[in-house]
Amino acid sequence: MTLTLIPGQATLDQLEQIWRSGAAASLDDSAMPAIEAAAELVRTAAAGDEAVYGVNTGFGKLASVRIKPGDTAQLQRNLILSHCCGVGEPLDVATTRLMMALKLLSAGRGASGITWKTLSVIQSMLRQGVTPVVPSQGSVGASGDLAPLAHMAAAMIGEGEAMFSGERMPAAEALSKAGIEPAVLAPKEGLGLINGTQFSTACALVGYFGAIRNLEASVVSSCLSTDAIMGSTAPLEEGIHAFRGHRGQIDIARAMRAVMQGSVIRESHRDGDTRVQDPYCIRCQPQVAGAALDLLRQAGKTLEIEANAVSDNPLVLVAEGKIVSGGNFHAEPVAFAADQIALAIAEIGAIAQRRVALMVDPTLSFDLPPFLTPEPGLNSGLMIAEVTTAALMSENKHLANPCSTDSTPTSANQEDHVSMAAHGARRLKRMNGNLNVIIGVELICAAQGVEFRAPLTTSPVLQGAVDLIRTEIATLTDDRFMAGDIAKAAELVAEGRVQNECAVAQLLQGEAA
Numbered sequence: 049m050t051l052t053l054i055p056g057q058a059t060l061d062q063l064e065q066i067w068r069s070g071a072a073a074s075l076d077d078s079a080m081p082a083i084e085a086a087a088e089l090v091r092t093a094a095a096g097d098e099a100v101y102g103v104n105t106g107f108g109k110l111a112s113v114r115i116k117p118g119d120t121a122q123l124q125r126n127l128i129l130s131h132c133c134g135v136g137e138p139l140d141v142a143t144t145r146l147m148m149a150l151k152l153l154s155a156g157r158g159a160s161g162i163t164w165k166t167l168s169v170i171q172s173m174l175r176q177g178v179t180p181v182v183p184s185q186g187s188v189g190a191s192g193d194l195a196p197l198a199h200m201a202a203a204m205i206g207e208g209e210a211m212f213s214g215e216r217m218p219a220a221e222a223l224s225k226a227g228i229e230p231a232v233l234a235p236k237e238g239l240g241l242i243n244g245t246q247f248s249t250a251c252a253l254v255g256y257f258g259a260i261r262n263l264e265a266s267v268v269s270s271c272l273s274t275d276a277i278m279g280s281t282a283p284l285e286e287g288i289h290a291f292r293g294h295r296g297q298i299d300i301a302r303a304m305r306a307v308m309q310g311s312v313i314r315e316s317h318r319d320g321d322t323r324v325q326d327p328y329c330i331r332c333q334p335q336v337a338g339a340a341l342d343l344l345r346q347a348g349k350t351l352e353i354e355a356n357a358v359s360d361n362p363l364v365l366v367a368e369g370k371i372v373s374g375g376n377f378h379a380e381p382v383a384f385a386a387d388q389i390a391l392a393i394a395e396i397g398a399i400a401q402r403r404v405a406l407m408v409d410p411t412l413s414f415d416l417p418p419f420l421t422p423e424p425g426l427n428s429g430l431m432i433a434e435v436t437t438a439a440l441m442s443e444n445k446h447l448a449n450p451c452s453t454d455s456t457p458t459s460a461n462q463e464d465h466v467s468m469a470a471h472g473a474r475r476l477k478r479m480n481g482n483l484n485v486i487i488g489v490e491l492i493c494a495a496q497g498v499e500f501r502a503p504l505t506t507s508p509v510l511q512g513a514v515d516l517i518r519t520e521i522a523t524l525t526d527d528r529f530m531a532g533d534i535a536k537a538a539e540l541v542a543e544g545r546v547q548n549e550c551a552v553a554q555l556l557q558g559e560a561a
Contacts, residue, residue: 082158255476
């Protein structure tokens with residue numbers, strides 16, 4: 049499957065489809081005239097006498113060094129090879145392919161000077177499944193994601209390594225097996241390929257997609273936990289949230305009301321309950337998750353704009369007939385978005401972990417058995433599963449410290465303020481993995497707690513979630529090896545199965561309220 053992208057108009061849904069499904073991406077033919085017009089302006093500049101940065105000059109601190117017309121092609125190749133300085137574990141294939149699609153979108157705007165022929169190499173690689181091996185460390189988020197994008201560009205010219213048919217091999221071999229001719233770079237093309245925010249943006253988008261799924265799953269887990277402890281739904285009343293006015297809070301409360309509709313457990317204690325208020329982790333879920341949802345929505349808007357942006361340097365302004373140096377490569381918007389996503393992930397996990405602690409603690413769980421085991425003492429039940437969630441919650445709190453506030457001068461002080469967007473975005477995958485586990489354990493605990501309320505039943509929607517959980521994870525009776533159960537629960541969350549069972553995405557959009 050190939051998605052046709054219109055530069056400047058790509059949506060988050062399209063980008064998520066490329067990442068999740070492995071779909072190839074190609075530019076709409078309507079982008080070709082602008083792309084070729086910019087390339088022609090670059091060719092003219094390369095043949096001229098006027099110094100144009102990156103076209104017939106050196107780079108960074110070496111911008112004052114003029115390059116002979118006959119050496120401009122070698123200049124671009126040298127640039128790619130010299131910038132292949134990435135280290136660390138390779139970026140996963142799906143995120144690398146998303147990064148390549150983002151480079152297509154950026155260059156497709158017709159302001160980078162990269163030819164249609166060179167961009168066709170990226171399109172062929174996506175279509176044939178040739179994925180550059182891109183080390184995940186080495187970018188400071190300005191002047192663009194130089195090292196990671198250089199490894200991508202190196203594979204395009206037959207240097208470095210690539211993945212093909214599940215095997216890692218020299219890029220030249222991968223291109224040959226796929227029937228793709230290596231790119232021969234024209235003036236400015238190397239610079240256009242490695243300058244930009246596509247690595248940081250791809251990693252931040254993956255973090256955003258995972259965080260949204262986790263948030264949706266937390267709606268299900270928090271509702272199940274509320275029934276497990278026989279908590280009140282009064283704090284979900286519409287009027288409370290209308291008076292606050294925050295859209296995310298209103299949407300979360302509405303979704304929770306819908307998911308819990310018809311709970312017999314809730315109706316059984318609506319009258320005569322001596323508890324006036326539940327703990328904050330139950331009562332304030334709309335306020336906390338709603339604030340996280342608002343942050344994620346804002347970050348998503350920023351990343352959608354950045355995905356469609358031209359972020360290399362210099363830019364080819366065809367209408368004005370000139371090539372101008374600027375600073376669009378600075379990834380500060382992406383760094384801020386990544387920090388926002390990190391904060392949201394950490395807080396979704398923090399409040400979920402408190403609900404896990406609430407359910408397993410016999411002094412707080414309102415007549416549920418200690419650690420949710422039918423025979424406490426002989427069995428430890430979910431005691432250490434809760435400890436695991438505490439460990440991961442704490443780790444995420446640490447990881448949520450802002451990266452955008454850091455900077456260090458690079459390139460002989462020419463690039464003296466950088467965004468640190470790359471590792472700010474890269475950490476999100478680890479944080480989402482931690483949160484998958486926290487919410488997964490909450491689902492295990494809540495399903496167990498709800499079953500202890502039999503013959504009372506939860507809502508029909510939530511019972512569907514419990515049934516799904518039970519297809520993968522049996523009710524806990526005697527103690528057993530728990531790591532496999534936790535892994536399965538985390539997978540249910542990461543794959544979106546629990547939240548999809550309850551149609552949470554639609555509920556948050558108001559389509560099924």
